[in-house]
Structure formats: C-alpha cells, structure tokens
Amino acid sequence: MIIAERKPLTEVLEMLDGSGEITVLGCRSCTAICLAGGEKEAKEMTEALSLHSELKGKSWSIRPITVERACEKEFILPLQGVKGTVLSLACGVGAQVVQEMFPALQVIPGVNTSSMGAPEGMGVFVEKCAGCGDCILHLTAGICPIARCAKSLLNGPCGGSQNGKCEVSPETPCAWDQIVRSLTTQGRLDLLERNIPPKDWRPSRSGGPRRTVNVEAVPGDAQKAWRDTE
Amino acid sequence: MIVCYCCSRSGMPAALKAMEVGDMDDVLLREVPCTGSVERWEVLHAFRQGAEGVLVVGCLLENCAHHYGNEIAGRRAETLEKMLVDLGLSQGKVVMVHLAEHQSHRFRQAVEAMRATVRSTPEEER
Numbered sequence: 001m002i003i004a005e006r007k008p009l010t011e012v013l014e015m016l017d018g019s020g021e022i023t024v025l026g027c028r029s030c031t032a033i034c035l036a037g038g039e040k041e042a043k044e045m046t047e048a049l050s051l052h053s054e055l056k057g058k059s060w061s062i063r064p065i066t067v068e069r070a071c072e073k074e075f076i077l078p079l080q081g082v083k084g085t086v087l088s089l090a091c092g093v094g095a096q097v098v099q100e101m102f103p104a105l106q107v108i109p110g111v112n113t114s115s116m117g118a119p120e121g122m123g124v125f126v127e128k129c130a131g132c133g134d135c136i137l138h139l140t141a142g143i144c145p146i147a148r149c150a151k152s153l154l155n156g157p158c159g160g161s162q163n164g165k166c167e168v169s170p171e172t173p174c175a176w177d178q179i180v181r182s183l184t185t186q187g188r189l190d191l192l193e194r195n196i197p198p199k200d201w202r203p204s205r206s207g208g209p210r211r212t213v214n215v216e217a218v219p220g221d222a223q224k225a226w227r228d229t230e
Numbered sequence: 231m232i233v234c235y236c237c238s239r240s241g242m243p244a245a246l247k248a249m250e251v252g253d254m255d256d257v258l259l260r261e262v263p264c265t266g267s268v269e270r271w272e273v274l275h276a277f278r279q280g281a282e283g284v285l286v287v288g289c290l291l292e293n294c295a296h297h298y299g300n301e302i303a304g305r306r307a308e309t310l311e312k313m314l315v316d317l318g319l320s321q322g323k324v325v326m327v328h329l330a331e332h333q334s335h336r337f338r339q340a341v342e343a344m345r346a347t348v349r350s351t352p353e354e355e356r
Contacts, residue, residue, distance in 0.1 A: 040271065044269070048317055
C-alpha cells in the first residue's frame, strides 16, 4: 500500500485561499488504510472546511466525494461535472490521475505521500519497498535492504548495527540483522556467502518516470508497437 | 449549548444523575457505546450546528470496557482542540472528561468549567 499522512490544516487552508467550490476527494484504498484520506477523513475535512468557511465568512461550497481507487480513471468518473477546486486526500498518484482526467479542475494535495509499505501495528505504517525495479528479495530472506537499511547496503550490515538496531535511529531495526535472523530460521545462511553485485539502478528512479507494459493486455495495433520496442 | 458525548457505561449514568439536580438546560447529552467511537467529524458537525463547547465523557483511564477507547478519545480530543484553533475558534472548546458512573459531581464540574470557557469567548466565535 501507499503510505500518506495528512497535511497540516493550516497549510490546507492556505492552499485553498481564493477557492469557491471545493470538492474533497477521498479514496477507499491505501490512504483510507493509513487513516489519511478515506471516506471518514473526507467527511471530517468537509466539516472542518465548512466550519472555517462559516466562521470566516468565506462562502465556500464544499462537498465530499469518495471513490474506490483514485489512481484508476474508471473509478474517478463520479468527479464528472465537478467544478472549481478538488482537495485530494488520495495519494500523489490519485491526485495526478484526477488532474489528468479533468484538466480544468485545480487539484490540491491534502496529504503528503511518503512511501510504499505496510501497517506494522495500530496507527503505525512502515516503508517496505523502495520500488527500485530490480528485486532481490529471494537473496535476502524477503527483507528489502534497499528500503529498510538506511544505507541500502547489499552485502551485510555496516559497523553501526548494534543490538539489532540501526545507528540512524534506535527505533529502526537493522535490516541486515533481520535478514541474518530470518536466513537462520530458514536454514539458508549459506546465502550470506553469495556476493550480491552492485545494483543495476537503471530500472529505478534515475531514468525519469517509469513505464511498465504488459503487452498481452494492450489491445489492437498498440500491442504491435509495444512488441516492437521489446 | 454544550454537547456531551457520554459513554453508556460511565458518562451517561453520571450525566443523568447530574441532570436530575437541574440547571442543565444548556446541556445536550448524546449517549455513545464508548467514547472511542466518537468521530472527529461528528464533533466538528456539532460545532457547525451551534455547539459552543463539547465534552467527551468516558470511563476512568485503564477502566475502559473496550480496553483503550477512552485513551483514543482523549487523544482525539487533543487533535480536535488543535484543529479548532487552526479553524479559527479559541482554545478549550473540546474537553475529555474521565469519570466513573457515580461521579456526577465531576460531570457537573466539567460542565461549569466549559460554561466559564464559553462565557470568556468573544461573542462572534460562539
């Protein structure tokens, strides 16, 4: 899931200054899970902005719309006919897809999108994947050293690993400590003997926005064009 | 009007006893199964509907039948307090009260404290 957190209310109010018609967009997928931008949060933001508008005489017209997934065009059709400003509580992907679909709208981010991860406990969400495009989880007992090691080391821990914690923060477990423990449990410690070569970073962020094509799913002539590029 | 979200196990019995004594015409009770179930949007909506102050009245700490509903409610009240200030209201408009069902006097004290806060609020913010 994509992890996001709510922007401070003061920042949101500042961004909305000068708006008239405001639609608060909630998303029932990732941002709902991390309690930043689901249906409940959209309702809450609507009430908050309405209260502010009434107190300060701003005459804002505010309504919430929550969709299943703001990052897919089919799901944001309920926004057809919306005018003015959309305060998106969906992740950065959702906000951009909405902007792409409805260029006349002014889309404003209501959340800060931070990472890809998972809930670790109630209210705690931790980054698990950096989306590097060259997965090596089979060599590291299913624990990603790119995302979960502060230095993204590929062949064992650094000298700062102490008592299973990272030197960057005592709250952060050392990824390589976890990897070694996990490999021990699996009886695969021999994998530590295997040198992981320097990573090929080309599939990662370095080449600009990445595009993934499943040629089989591409319809018509476009499929041939994509096959030719393979 | 002071809106009180009262836990059915503690806050509501205490509030009902306090109401019997009288002088509570400006108090609106809303019974909830646990204060942890009171959502932020509900409280914000109450202010939009004319509430001058909100009390969230739940069980004593470590005495919640739902384990930590009252703790969540307390943290939520703190968040709401900050939100309301950002939105343009003055401080002290949302208060969490922890009490047991026989402590109707604590409910009354909380209502009186909220009345004092509301009275000290500029007219245009009420």
